Amino acid sequence: MKEVLLKPINERVSIKTNARVLDTLLAKECPVMMACGGNGICATCHVYVSAGMESLTPPTAREKKTLGLVSGVDNNSRLSCQCRIVGEGVEVLLPEGMYVQSFSELEGLIGKRTNVPILHPKDGRVLIAKGKIISRSKIMQLQDVDFDIGTVETESV
Numbered sequence: 001m002k003e004v005l006l007k008p009i010n011e012r013v014s015i016k017t018n019a020r021v022l023d024t025l026l027a028k029e030c031p032v033m034m035a036c037g038g039n040g041i042c043a044t045c046h047v048y049v050s051a052g053m054e055s056l057t058p059p060t061a062r063e064k065k066t067l068g069l070v071s072g073v074d075n076n077s078r079l080s081c082q083c084r085i086v087g088e089g090v091e092v093l094l095p096e097g098m099y100v101q102s103f104s105e106l107e108g109l110i111g112k113r114t115n116v117p118i119l120h121p122k123d124g125r126v127l128i129a130k131g132k133i134i135s136r137s138k139i140m141q142l143q144d145v146d147f148d149i150g151t152v153e154t155e156s157v
Contacts, residue, residue, distance in 0.1 A: 022080035038081035043124035055087030
């Protein structure tokens, strides 16, 4: 068993050695999605590893390719579905924001002020900044958000 600190909830979690970071987050109901089913082709499980990067498995070719397309990535970025915990001292922080899965999901938010940034599920870019009111005209500019994550290209790397 290994211990991981989940910074969003400031809680230490014991997890089996070689478990995915994603499994740790899901076990504690942290607000992380896995729109691609944990295949490393979307941005919805992107996390920052603030400590213990050496206690994770190295990035896969798929993970490197996907992270190359995601905005908000830094040297501590990982896809939680692709990295496994093999040592102690891992600390994980989630990017601020809410990933949107469909255009219709945004339509239901028209006229409301967003408490967190609204993020694109494929590349993680900010679609609507924190504190902004979601207007119909803004939503119409975001129709490209309505995509099927299952159709995202999964060519081998």
